[in-house]
Amino acid sequence: MIPVLAAFAAIWFIGRIMAVPARQRLGLIGVLWAAVVLALLLLPEGGLRQALGGDARYWLVLGGLAATVLGYRAALATLRRRSAPPVEATPAPLFREAEVNRYSRHLLMREIGGPGQARLKAARVLVLGAGGLGSPVCLYLAAAGVGRITVVDDDGIDSSNLQRQIIHRDAGIGSPKALSAAAAMRALNPFIEVTPLVTRLEESGAAAALADHDLVLDGSDNFATRYLLNRLAAQAGIPLISGAMTPWEGQVSLFDPARGTACYACVFPEAPPPGTVPACSEAGVAAPLPGIIGSMMAMEAVKHLTGAGQTLAGRLLMHDALNCETRVIKVKPRAGCPVCGGGVTVARA
Numbered sequence: 001m002i003p004v005l006a007a008f009a010a011i012w013f014i015g016r017i018m019a020v021p022a023r024q025r026l027g028l029i030g031v032l033w034a035a036v037v038l039a040l041l042l043l044p045e046g047g048l049r050q051a052l053g054g055d056a057r058y059w060l061v062l063g064g065l066a067a068t069v070l071g072y073r074a075a076l077a078t079l080r081r082r083s084a085p086p087v088e089a090t091p092a093p094l095f096r097e098a099e100v101n102r103y104s105r106h107l108l109m110r111e112i113g114g115p116g117q118a119r120l121k122a123a124r125v126l127v128l129g130a131g132g133l134g135s136p137v138c139l140y141l142a143a144a145g146v147g148r149i150t151v152v153d154d155d156g157i158d159s160s161n162l163q164r165q166i167i168h169r170d171a172g173i174g175s176p177k178a179l180s181a182a183a184a185m186r187a188l189n190p191f192i193e194v195t196p197l198v199t200r201l202e203e204s205g206a207a208a209a210l211a212d213h214d215l216v217l218d219g220s221d222n223f224a225t226r227y228l229l230n231r232l233a234a235q236a237g238i239p240l241i242s243g244a245m246t247p248w249e250g251q252v253s254l255f256d257p258a259r260g261t262a263c264y265a266c267v268f269p270e271a272p273p274p275g276t277v278p279a280c281s282e283a284g285v286a287a288p289l290p291g292i293i294g295s296m297m298a299m300e301a302v303k304h305l306t307g308a309g310q311t312l313a314g315r316l317l318m319h320d321a322l323n324c325e326t327r328v329i330k331v332k333p334r335a336g337c338p339v340c341g342g343g344v345t346v347a348r349a
């Protein structure tokens, strides 16, 4: 019996040194074991039988024990495999190499960095108006890497717009502003998705246009649209960054009643009577003013989306360009506001 056991040990250890897989070594030992059992069953009494142990029953018991141990180990390995967490597929890199370089000045910043840039890329932002405020808003949001931008404007480009609406070009006079703005954004950053809507934001269809957006920026030029957008954004729980201008002054705020801050109607309950606030087509507007106010709107958007710093939520910034004075005042939800209920709306999940 001892020579056979020695043969088993030799197969196992010499095989291991020769890097023979354990399964093959076990197979070979199994074949030898079966041959021994067969020999003991068939051979007549004699020297060879004695050398093999004399009785097949010892080998059958030994084989049974070995089979039990091996079976137990196999069952244990299967259980371990099943209970192990699934190996996750390696996620595709979020930014292509060209994007990493493009956004490198953001990626370097502690307040933005990779996570902030990823939030910008994942964001869906609607910009209402591709005019004076919309120009810097669209350009900076595109440049900053906001992943999906919808720009809404039903107007065409007039030569009188070009004094301040810097997203458009002289060659585009007569063409729709939304398409011109979209082309400029795509030319600036081919890594983003831009959707132009050549339409006027009306009561019907506006809610659908707003749906699926995380943030709305209002650069519209009339009170009716401003109140409509505020109401729809508040209803949908979408934060609204609003900008407005007079010839020399501008104001910016972030209205987010779903998260406890004032809405536009809390601060400006009623539109001024028609004719009391002249449009810029009547009163004019200093060329860089929409650039200043629109850039502040884009800055608020980047901060809101990345979570950097303190936004203008709950505050209203007023800039007097003629005297270069800026003031920031606190604004609170107004009790009984017909739009947001004065901060009692339930936050969207």
Ligand SMILES: [Zn+2]
Residues within 6 Å of the ligand: 257, 262, 263, 264, 265, 266, 267, 333, 334, 337, 338, 339, 340, 341, 342, 343
């Ligand atoms: Zn309100």
